[in-house]
């Protein structure tokens with residue numbers, strides 16, 4: 194292993210970090226994380242903190258999940274790779290597909306298409322949605338609707354339906370035919386509406402208005418996160434997603450649920466769609482499907498979509514999409530072990546209980562620290578604190594202040610994530626009560642330090 198000096202001297206020198214300015218990474222070198230155990234990570238200086246980021250919303254079972262590690266290592270020895278492109282498959286991907294079919298049966302999803310991660314899953318769902326309409330003879334349905342503030346990865350298709358300028362502007366022109374609906378975000382919205390239910394209705398009206406304006410016969414799909422995550426943890430009113438489903442049904446539009454962070458228990462329910470009582474046409478998953486230990490994803494497909502593809506006699510349903518790593522046997526073995534562990538530990542129940550504790554904790558912080566303009570959460574282990582320099586004007590806090598809060602929180606025992614003027618919390622779902630308290634008290638110290 195290279196010396197500590199070597200690592201510190203070369204930190205960020207010869208690589209560009211995702212979602213960071215290269216010059217900023219050099220000026221403010223990132224923490225070098227060396228090891229992890231349970232829900233805690235340890236940096237190069239031996240400093241240990243609770244990982245309130247959960248890797249990147251993916252290490253739901255923590256860092257010491259032996260069954261997943263063992264499954265990966267055994268599979269590497271048995272069959273480290275083989276393609277599942279037409280003509281070949283492998284034993285573990287067949288087994289995983291049957292398990293996912295059972296797990297997502299209540300969501301009405303019975304087929305899987307495998308990917309290497311969340312952005313890939315989105316891309317596949319967008320493509321299959323257009324293809325579905327073409328098979329059915331509605332080739333004009335090519336447009337997409339999505340929510341402002343939504344995050345759907347960084348491929349060009351995903352960025353085109355993405356609802357945050359930070360991920361779009363420098364990469365324009367993006368894909369034509371993508372239209373954005375206001376998000377059900379009570380703290381800031383174009384309707385000046387603070388009542389969640391009324392806002393949900395206003396956003397649904399805006400969606401219907403856009404459908405009529407575009408012409409329903411031109412729209413392939415609506416893509417949305419059941420609870421917006423990276424955009425700042427925005428849980429909609431319970432009527433919102435069912436309302437989107439109803440509009441999609443009314444106008445023949447497919448519903449793609451982006452569950453890259455919400456599938457497998459994060460909201461307290463096994464999927465975000467189930468949380469709201471909605472059955473999507475496609476569900477995009479990745480991240481926690483392998484506990485983050487192996488890059489892997491799956492798009493789950495409804496019976497009704499499957500029927501159209503499988504019943505096609507014209508050849509149009511041949512799938513011209515796929516990744517070298519689709520159905521990777523090591524990923525599949527990891528996912529099988531991960532799903533067994535996820536279900537047997539009932540991590541969704543812990544996500545609910547600890548989520549309540551975390552949300553109550555940040556509620557208390559809001560009454561104490563004037564910089565906290567808005568807090569969001571209350572649905573499992575995903576919370577955000579939105580920081581402002583002035584509560585009336587809601588002016589977002591400057592970058593230096595939020596970075597200092599994050600730094601102090603880190604020094605005080607919790608790694609939290611900064612996204613714009615939000616602090617986002619998404620710890621592993623196996624976190625216990627004491628570890629949850631550490632996050633709250635580290636944040637308290639962070640806010641107290643400014």
Ligand SMILES: Cc1ncc(COP(=O)(O)O)c(C=O)c1O
Pocket residue numbers: 310311312313315344345346347418422423451452453454479480
């Ligand atoms: C909702 C959502 N969709 C898609 C993605 C993209 O996933 P990946 O980073 O694995 O490509 C993410 C990543 O955070 C996400 O949160």
